[in-house]
Amino acid sequence: MPASAAPKALPAFDLLSPKPLDAARAKLDEVFGYKSFRLHQEGIIAALLEGRDCLALMPTGGGKSLCYQIPALVRTGSGVVVSPLIALMQDQVDALKDVGVKAAFLNSTLDRLAQDAIEREFAAGALDLLYVAPERLVQDRTLNLLARHEVALFAIDEAHCVSQWGHDFRPEYRQLKILATRFPNVPRIALTATADERTRQEIVTELSLEDAEVYVASFDRPNIRYTIAEMGSMSARERLWQFIASEHPNDAGIVYCLSRKSVEETAAWLSSKGRKALAYHAGLEPHIRAGAQTRFLNEDGVIVVATIAFGMGIDKPDVRFVAHLNLPKSIEAYYQETGRAGRDGEPADAWMAYGIGDVVQLRQWIAQSEGSDAFKHVQRQKLDALIGLAEMPGCRRQALLAYFGERLPEPCGNCDNCLNPPKTEDGTLAAQKALSAVYRTGQRYGVTYLCDVLMGKEDERIVRNGHDRLSVFGIGKEVPAATWKGLFRQLIAAGLLSADEEGHATLALTPSARPVLRGEAKFLIRVTRAPEKKSRREAKIIAKVSPQDETLLQALRALRLKLAAAAKLPPYVVAQDRTLIELAEKRPTDESGLHDITGLGASKIARYGKAFLEVIGQYKPHPMLNNRLASSVNQTLAAHLRGLDAEEIASEREIAVSTVYAHFADAIAAGLVEARAVLPLDDAQMDEILAAFERCNTLETGKLGPAHAALDGRYDFGVLKCILAELG
Numbered sequence: 226m227p228a229s230a231a232p233k234a235l236p237a238f239d240l241l242s243p244k245p246l247d248a249a250r251a252k253l254d255e256v257f258g259y260k261s262f263r264l265h266q267e268g269i270i271a272a273l274l275e276g277r278d279c280l281a282l283m284p285t286g287g288g289k290s291l292c293y294q295i296p297a298l299v300r301t302g303s304g305v306v307v308s309p310l311i312a313l314m315q316d317q318v319d320a321l322k323d324v325g326v327k328a329a330f331l332n333s334t335l336d337r338l339a340q341d342a343i344e345r346e347f348a349a350g351a352l353d354l355l356y357v358a359p360e361r362l363v364q365d366r367t368l369n370l371l372a373r374h375e376v377a378l379f380a381i382d383e384a385h386c387v388s389q390w391g392h393d394f395r396p397e398y399r400q401l402k403i404l405a406t407r408f409p410n411v412p413r414i415a416l417t418a419t420a421d422e423r424t425r426q427e428i429v430t431e432l433s434l435e436d437a438e439v440y441v442a443s444f445d446r447p448n449i450r451y452t453i454a455e456m457g458s459m460s461a462r463e464r465l466w467q468f469i470a471s472e473h474p475n476d477a478g479i480v481y482c483l484s485r486k487s488v489e490e491t492a493a494w495l496s497s498k499g500r501k502a503l504a505y506h507a508g509l510e511p512h513i514r515a516g517a518q519t520r521f522l523n524e525d526g527v528i529v530v531a532t533i534a535f536g537m538g539i540d541k542p543d544v545r546f547v548a549h550l551n552l553p554k555s556i557e558a559y560y561q562e563t564g565r566a567g568r569d570g571e572p573a574d575a576w577m578a579y580g581i582g583d584v585v586q587l588r589q590w591i592a593q594s595e596g597s598d599a600f601k602h603v604q605r606q607k608l609d610a611l612i613g614l615a616e617m618p619g620c621r622r623q624a625l626l627a628y629f630g631e632r633l634p635e636p637c638g639n640c641d642n643c644l645n646p647p648k649t650e651d652g653t654l655a656a657q658k659a660l661s662a663v664y665r666t667g668q669r670y671g672v673t674y675l676c677d678v679l680m681g682k683e684d685e686r687i688v689r690n691g692h693d694r695l696s697v698f699g700i701g702k703e704v705p706a707a708t709w710k711g712l713f714r715q716l717i718a719a720g721l722l723s724a725d726e727e728g729h730a731t732l733a734l735t736p737s738a739r740p741v742l743r744g745e746a747k748f749l750i751r752v753t754r755a756p757e758k759k760s761r762r763e764a765k766i767i768a769k770v771s772p773q774d775e776t777l778l779q780a781l782r783a784l785r786l787k788l789a790a791a792a793k794l795p796p797y798v799v800a801q802d803r804t805l806i807e808l809a810e811k812r813p814t815d816e817s818g819l820h821d822i823t824g825l826g827a828s829k830i831a832r833y834g835k836a837f838l839e840v841i842g843q844y845k846p847h848p849m850l851n852n853r854l855a856s857s858v859n860q861t862l863a864a865h866l867r868g869l870d871a872e873e874i875a876s877e878r879e880i881a882v883s884t885v886y887a888h889f890a891d892a893i894a895a896g897l898v899e900a901r902a903v904l905p906l907d908d909a910q911m912d913e914i915l916a917a918f919e920r921c922n923t924l925e926t927g928k929l930g931p932a933h934a935a936l937d938g939r940y941d942f943g944v945l946k947c948i949l950a951e952l953g
C-alpha cells in the first residue's frame with residue numbers, strides 16, 4: 226500500500242504491530258517445533274498479546290493450550306493458569322519443562338516446603354507459567370503473591386465448570402470473578418470444549434467477560450471415524466475383537482462397558498487374545514486403578530477396559546480408538562467419550578456395537594431412577610436421540626454435528642455409513658410377522674421369547690403357554706434368529722414397539738404399529754452388513770507410513786519408550802506419533818534436518834536429537850524400497866520381497882492381479898526389479914510375447930492392444946505392460 230493512502234479503520238488485530246505476532250510464531254517453532262498456527266490460535270494469541278480478553282470454545286484436541294502458553298512466553302511476566310484437573314498438573318508441567326518452558330504448579334498435593342519454594346520462584350519472576358487450582362487461587366495468600374510480580378495473563382481452563390447446570394460445576398469457579406477487579410489490566414482467557422449457548426452465557430457473566438472476543442471453532446473431529454456396528458449374529462465381544470485385531474493390532478485404546486462385571490470379563494478376554502488389556506472401574510482398589518492408568522500412559526499399546534469413570538482428565542493424545550460395547554446414555558456422553566480418541570489429530574476410530582438389550586436396560590434404568598418425571602422425560606428423549614443416531618442410514622457426522630447445532634454441508638466420507646452405505650429393503654412383511662407375534666402372545670414377552678416363537682422352537686415354556694398353536698409359531702423359520710433380533714431393535718428404534726420400563730423387558734405395540742400391521746404403511750429395514758472385507762481394506766488406508774518406512778518407525782517407537790523411561794515421562798511427552806512418522810519418512814541426517822520435523826523444538830532437539838539421528842542412520846530401507854514411487858506400489862514390492870507372487874499379493878491386498886502387474890511395471894520402469902523376477906513366464910512364453918511385440922510394432926506405438934489381441938488375450942495386460950516397461 227502506498228504510504229500516502231488515507232488511513233482506514235482497520236480491524237483490531239491489524240493495529241497490532243507485526244512484531245509480537247512474529248515473536249509468537251518464532252516461539253511456536255523454536256519451543257514447540259510446530260510450523261503454523263491452527264485456525265483461531267493466531268487470532269486468540271493476537272488478542273491476548275494486545276491485552277484483550279478472550280473466550281475460546283474449541284473441541285478436545287483443538288489446541289487450546291498453545292493459545293495461552295505462547296502469549297505467556299511472549300508477554301512480560303508469568304502466565305497464570307487456573308485448572309480444576311489437579312491430577313493433570315504434574316503432567317502438564319513435566320511436558321512444558323521438556324520443551325524448555327519454566328513451569329510449576331500450586332495445589333494441595335504439594336507440601337509446605339515445596340509450595341514456599343514455588344512461591345519464591347514466582348515472586349522472583351523465574352516462571353513462565355504457573356498452574357493453580359481454583360480454590361487455591363482465590364485465597365488471599367495466593368492473590369497477594371500474584372500482586373508481587375507481573376502477571377502476563379490469566380487462563381481459565383475448563384471454564385464450563387462455572388456453569389451451575391453443567392455436570393462439572395465447581396463453586397470455586399464463581400469466585401474467579403475477583404480476577405477482573407483485582408487485576409483489571411491483565412488479559413484473561415476462558416477456554417472450554419463445552420459448546421452450548423447457555424454455558425457460554427454463564428461463562429461470560431460469571432467471569433465478567435462481557436468484552437471478551439469470542440472464538441468458536443468447529444466441533445468436528447475430522448480425524449475420528451465413527452462406526453456403529455449392528456450386533457448381527459456375532460457377539461459384541463467377537464465384533465470388538467475383529468475390529469481391534471484388524472484395525473488396531475498394536476494401538477492404545479479405551480473400551481467402555483456398562484457394568485463392572487463385563488469390564489472384567491472383557492479385559493480378561495482381550496488379554497487371552499494376547500493384548501495388554503487392563504480393567505478399570507470404581508469397585509477396584511485405588512492402587513490398582515492408578516496402576517492401570519500409569520501403564521496406559523507410559524507403555525505402548527495398552528487397552529483400558531472401563532466403565533465411564535475412566536477418561537476424565539486423561540490427556541493422552543495418541544489414544545487410537547474408543548470402543549463402546551454398549552450404548553452410552555446420550556449423544557453428549559457419546560461425543561465426550563469418543564472425543565478421547567485421536568487428540569493428536571492422527572486417524573482414530575470411535576467404534577460402537579450395541580444390541581437391543583442395551584436399549585431395554587437403559588430404558589429400565591431411567592424408569593427406575595430417582596429423578597422427577599420431567600427429568601426422566603428428558604433422559605428418555607436423549608436416549609432416543611442416540612438410538613436414532615445408531616439406526617440412521619445417513620452420514621453420522623452430519624447428524625452428530627447437527628445435534629450440537631452445527632451444519633456440515635456434505636456427507637463426511639469418514640463414517641461407516643459414508644464408506645459403506647447401508648442398504649434398506651422393504652421389510653413390511655417381516656415387520657408384520659414380528660408385530661403379530663408380539664400381539665398374539667399378549668404383549669407380555671421379551672425379544673428372545675418372541676424370536677423363539679417366530680422360529681418355531683418347541684420350548685417348554687412356549688408349549689406350556691400354548692404358543693406353539695398360534696398362527697405365528699414358526700412363520701419366521703426361513704431367516705436366522707439374529708435377523709429377527711435386528712428387526713425387533715429397528716422396530717423399537719422406529720417407535721413401533723415400546724419396551725416395558727417397569728422391570729421386565731417385554732415389548733408392546735404402540736399406535737404407530739397399526740398402519741404397518743394393516744398394510745397401510747411400509748416398513749423399511751436396514752440390511753445388516755458383512756463387516757469383514759471392509760475392515761481389512763480400511764486397515765490399509767489407516768496404515769501410518771509406507772512399507773519402506775515401517776521398520777524405522779518401529780525402531781523409533783522403541784527408542785521413544787527407552788528415552789521416556791529414562792526421563793520418567795510418558796512416551797507421548799517425549800515425542801508424539803506425528804513426530805516419529807515424519808522422522809521415519811523424511812529421515813533427516815543432521816541437526817538442521819531435525820528442525821523441519823513437527824514437534825521438535827530446540828529443547829527436544831538438544832535432548833533427544835542425537836539418539837534419533839543414530840537410529841535413523843542404522844535403518845537404511847531395502848534398496849528396492851528406497852524410491853519415491855507411490856506407497857501402493859511399495860506395498861506390492863514389500864509383499865514381493867516376502868516371497869509372494871502376483872496372485873498372492875492381489876488376494877492379500879484385495880486388489881486386482883492386473884493392478885499388481887501395473888505396480889511391477891512402474892518398478893521395472895524405475896529399474897528397481899527385472900521383469901523375469903516378477904512374471905510367471907518361462908522362456909518359450911517370453912519369446913512368444915517378444916515376437917508378438919515385434920509383429921505389432923509395440924515398442925514404437927507404445928500400444929498394447931494389438932499385441933494382446935495377437936496373443937489371443939492369453940496374457941494379462943499387466944504382464945505385457947511389465948515387459949514393455951523393461952524394453953522401453
Ligand code: ADP
Binds near residue numbers: 266291570
Ligand atoms: P486441547 O487442550 O484443546 O484438548 P491441546 O492443547 O492438548 O488440545 O492440543 C492438542 C494437540 O494438538 C497437542 O498434541 C498439541 O501439541 C497439538 N497442537 C496444538 N497446536 C498445534 C499446532 N499449531 N501445530 C501442530 N500441533 C498442534
Ligand code: ZN
Binds near residue numbers: 620621623639640643
Ligand atoms: Zn459420514
